[in-house]
Each structure stands twice: as C-alpha cells, then as structure tokens.
Amino acid sequence: xxxxxxxxxxxxxxxxxxxxxxxxxxxxxxxxxxxxxxxxxxxxxxxxxxxxxxxxxxxxxxxxxxxxxxxxxxxxxxxxxxxxxxxxxxxxxxxxxxxxxxxxxxxxxxxxxxxxxxxxxxxxxxxxxxxxxxxxxxxxxxxxxxxxxxxxxxxxxxxxxxxxxxxxxxxxxxxxxxxxxxxxxxxxxxxxxxxxxxxxxxxxxxxxxxxxxxxxxxxxxxxxxxxxxxxxxxxxxxxxxxxxxxxxxxxxxxxxxxxxxxxxxxxxxxxxxxxxxxxxxxxxxxxxxxxxxxxxxxxxxxxxxxxxxxxxxxxxxxxxxxxxxxxxxxxxxxxxxxxxxxxxxxxxxxxxxxxxxxxxxxxxxxxxxxxxxxxxxxxxxxxxxxxxxxxxxxxxxxxxxxxxxxxxxxxxxxxxxxxxxxxxxxxxxxxxxxxxxxxxxxxxxxxxxxx
Numbered sequence: 001x002x003x004x005x006x007x008x009x010x011x012x013x014x015x016x017x018x019x020x021x022x023x024x025x026x027x028x029x030x031x032x033x034x035x036x037x038x039x040x041x042x043x044x045x046x047x048x049x050x051x052x053x054x055x056x057x058x059x060x061x062x063x064x065x066x067x068x069x070x071x072x073x074x075x076x077x078x079x080x081x082x083x084x085x086x087x088x089x090x091x092x093x094x095x096x097x098x099x100x101x102x103x104x105x106x107x108x109x110x111x112x113x114x115x116x117x118x119x120x121x122x123x124x125x126x127x128x129x130x131x132x133x134x135x136x137x138x139x140x141x142x143x144x145x146x147x148x149x150x151x152x153x154x155x156x157x158x159x160x161x162x163x164x165x166x167x168x169x170x171x172x173x174x175x176x177x178x179x180x181x182x183x184x185x186x187x188x189x190x191x192x193x194x195x196x197x198x199x200x201x202x203x204x205x206x207x208x209x210x211x212x213x214x215x216x217x218x219x220x221x222x223x224x225x226x227x228x229x230x231x232x233x234x235x236x237x238x239x240x241x242x243x244x245x246x247x248x249x250x251x252x253x254x255x256x257x258x259x260x261x262x263x264x265x266x267x268x269x270x271x272x273x274x275x276x277x278x279x280x281x282x283x284x285x286x287x288x289x290x291x292x293x294x295x296x297x298x299x300x301x302x303x304x305x306x307x308x309x310x311x312x313x314x315x316x317x318x319x320x321x322x323x324x325x326x327x328x329x330x331x332x333x334x335x336x337x338x339x340x341x342x343x344x345x346x347x348x349x350x351x352x353x354x355x356x357x358x359x360x361x362x363x364x365x366x367x368x369x370x371x372x373x374x375x376x377x378x379x380x381x382x383x384x385x386x387x388x389x390x391x392x393x394x395x396x397x398x399x400x401x402x403x404x405x406x407x408x409x410x411x412x413x414x415x416x417x418x419x420x421x422x423x424x425x426x427x428x429x430x431x432x433x434x435x436x437x438x439x440x441x442x443x444x445x446x447x448x449x450x451x
Contacts (some may be wrong), residue, residue: 016043019047027060034097039066042068045072059084059125061071063087066088066089068098070111072114076116077118078118079119082126086126093145097218100148106257110148112150115155116157122164124368126165128167135199139197146169147170150173150177151164152176159182160185162183167190169191173205176205179211182207182212183213199223202246203225209256216234216238217241220246222244227250228250229267231264233264233267239270241273243272248277249272255305256301257343258304262344264272269315276315277320280315280324281326282324285307288302288303289338289341301338305345314358318359319359320359321433322430323349324366325428326368328368329366340426347375349378352381353381358387360395360435365428373409375412377418404421405421405422408426425440
C-alpha cells in the first residue's frame, strides 16, 4: 500500500468505526470536521450493531459527542472499553421528548445498555452528562419530567462493570434494572454543581427488580442517594463505599405500587464512609394509602411486600443529619397523609459497628406502622455523637438537650440493643434541617424528598 492510500485509509478510519473482524474501534466524527462537534451517536450505534455479539468495542481516547439516545441492548459475549469521553448534549427539549422509558416512576434514560456475558471497562474514559444544564433548569425541584438517567443497565445476565466514571450525571447516574449476576467495581460518580442550584436526584447507583448484585469499591459524591436498592432487589452486597453529600445508603423507596409487591431480601452494606450527608443508613417506604405525588409523576403508595435480612455494618459517619432511619411514610411526611397505614413488613434488620457524628441531636428514628410492627430490629456497637456534644456546645432551638434514639412499633425493643428514649413520629421526614424538640419532630424542615 502506497503512502497516499495509507493516509486515505487512516483518514477514513478515524471518522467513525474501524472494524477489524470482531473488534470495532470508534473514533469521533470531529476528527474529520476540523474539530467541529458532530453527533457520534450513529457511529456508536453502528459499532454495537457490528461487534455487539462475540466482539469487542473500543472507544478511542477522544471526545465523543452524544446528541441522541443510545439503545445498545441484546449484547452477547461482548467487551466494551471506554478510553475517551462520552459528552452528552445539553439539548434539554430533545432529551425530554426522546429519552427511553424505564417504567419506574415514569423515568427515562439517555442510554439503555445490556445483554448476556457483557463487560464494560472504563479504562481512563468517562461519561460526561453535562448535568449542570439540568441542575440549573431543575432549580432544586424533585424529579423533573423527562430528565434522563445517565446509563441504565437492562435485562442483563453476567454483567461486569469496572472503572466506570460518571461526571455531572443528568439524573440518576447508573441504574440496574431486571438483571441478575451483576458486578460493579471501582465506580466513580461526581455530581457537583457549579451554580446556586443543587444536584437533586443524582443518585449514584440504583437497582430495581434485580438479583445477585455486587457493588464494591465506589466513590460517590452526589446530591441524593449514593446507593439505593429499589423494589425487588435481592441478594445485594455493597462494600467499600465512600459517600459524600446527598442522602446516604438506603433500601427504597419501595411500596409505591399496589399491584407489584416489593421483596428486598438478603442485603448487606459493609465498610461505608458517609460525610456531610442528610441521611446515613436507612430504609424508606411509601405510606399504605394511595396518593398522588406530582414530583414523581405517578400515583404512589399502597404497595406491600417484605424487607428481610438486612445488615448495615462498619459505617463511619461524619456530620450526617439523620444517621439511622426507618420511615414508612417518606413521601407524605410533610402532610402526614396516611403515615400510619403501610402494610409492607420490615424485619431482621441490623445496624452493627456504626460510629461517627450527627449534625443534630438525633442519632436514629425507627418508625414501623401499627399495621406492621417490625420484629428483630437490632443495634450492636452503635456509637453516634452529635457535633455539638463533641464540642461541648448546647443544642439550639430545642428543649431536648440529649442525643435522641426514636422508636415506635419495634417488636422486642427492650432486647434490641437500641437505647430508645423518644417515640418516633410516623411523619418524621427524611430531610432534617434542625434539632428535634419534645414533640419528636425537627424544629426546621423542608418539603423535598428523594426517591
């Protein structure tokens, strides 16, 4: 091949997909458009179509512009290597009308990904959701319609994701749905706003209707749940997690849909550090009556099910608003609508080796409904001290000058290891902005609730 033909071939190859047998290497269109940003979505889709079965897909170390939705499902025996930046557009009107439905809470996603025996390696590359545009447009509202999740892993079996980095996700960063045998390792998510507006609903990792899921070695900086096990997540192991900001580590929200009971069984959260967060290690369910919650775009509540065999172990917390909680009225807490009606059973839950500081005069609020009291809820080696107590300062704007451990409808409370010293109100909010007074409620609250 002469030099002219070689140069022509390289120029052609760097424009879109270089297909060498079962390996497809992607290059951005901008390389042949004088650096001008061109939508690379068609080329990305083409690469997955060509090499998504028994093949390998490599994103070269360049910037790829993603202006339209990606649907790369039904992959088989496929390895994906992300060595460049996937830069998703800020065309909010487009995403609101074209993002792909994921069913749960009327939510949508920008990229639907999945298959059998699939590995995704973030080899120095990253997903850039350019979420700042969404944070500014959202203006601290919850669940704005059409705001897409960054990446949804759907209908997958034997899925391995290692080294994925998501910067400024548009909404939830990663969502595992209807999958089994899933492993996430070395996940990094950073949802940080550069404006006056916060990063509501930027969950780091969520799972729904999935079994045998492992998340290990993750750093998540977010404005909402670092990790949330949604309904029918079973056999979940979460280990070695750094969580900053947002609302901590949770099971929930669950119990939203009456026709779909939620069974969250066999869950372990182990070796977790949580800093400067609103919440720590908790479980949140909807109330037992069905109400309309406009911020979620769907009717909610009235769902049943079971949470069983859950362990929160080896947690270090620093400046956490509400370190430990069970709430069975997370979405109507502000209005106290149906807050004592949940029939979703919670049992066999342990908080073990939990240490650190709370922002206010409360360490835990454990509320189970009259309809379903909670058996076998235990504390073992739980030591949480408020920041003011560590500094020898009083608690401000409250008549309660000691650390609170709230309990209501905890079966076998006396042998639980929980030093209960106040009743837990049914409508205690997930969001707390002040010390708790003699009524059992925080002296300052806000109406926002996460998912």
